[in-house]
Amino acid sequence: MKKIGLLNGEISEVISKMGHTDTIAIGDSGLPIPKETRRIDLALIKDIPGFVETLKAVLIELKVEEVFIASETESNNVDVYKQILDLVGDVKINFISHEELKGMLKDCKAVIRTGEQTPYSNIILKSGVVF
Helix, strand or coil, X not given: CCCCCCCCXXXXXHHHHCCCCCEEEEECCCCCCCCCCCXXXXXXXXXXXXXXXXHHHHHHHCCEEEEEEECCHHHHCHXXXXXXXXXXXXXXXXXXXXXXXXXXXXXXXXXXXXXXXXXXXXXXXXXXXXX
């Protein structure tokens, strides 16, 4: 039995297979996930698990060099926006339209669907290297 880190086998598997510049997304419960992209569905009920707590858990194991968030997040979901900034620290942040973000999902290794039900609670994480 795993002692530390992510306990979710699907998320842990995807992260362990990611290489430099691969991407993974975390989204709210309404984010449309392309049928060709792996869906890791964590949603249980409204807001459980939440977007921020899921992002925190993923950041424990994934080395991130860059993130993509919808520019609409800053004005439409201020609380989540501030928490993203705090969590990613000095990682490069790319602001793109929500439509562009949805278009990038087809190239992600997976999309983690949370129970979050606030608008623009979505992020794409670009993998870095640990050396």
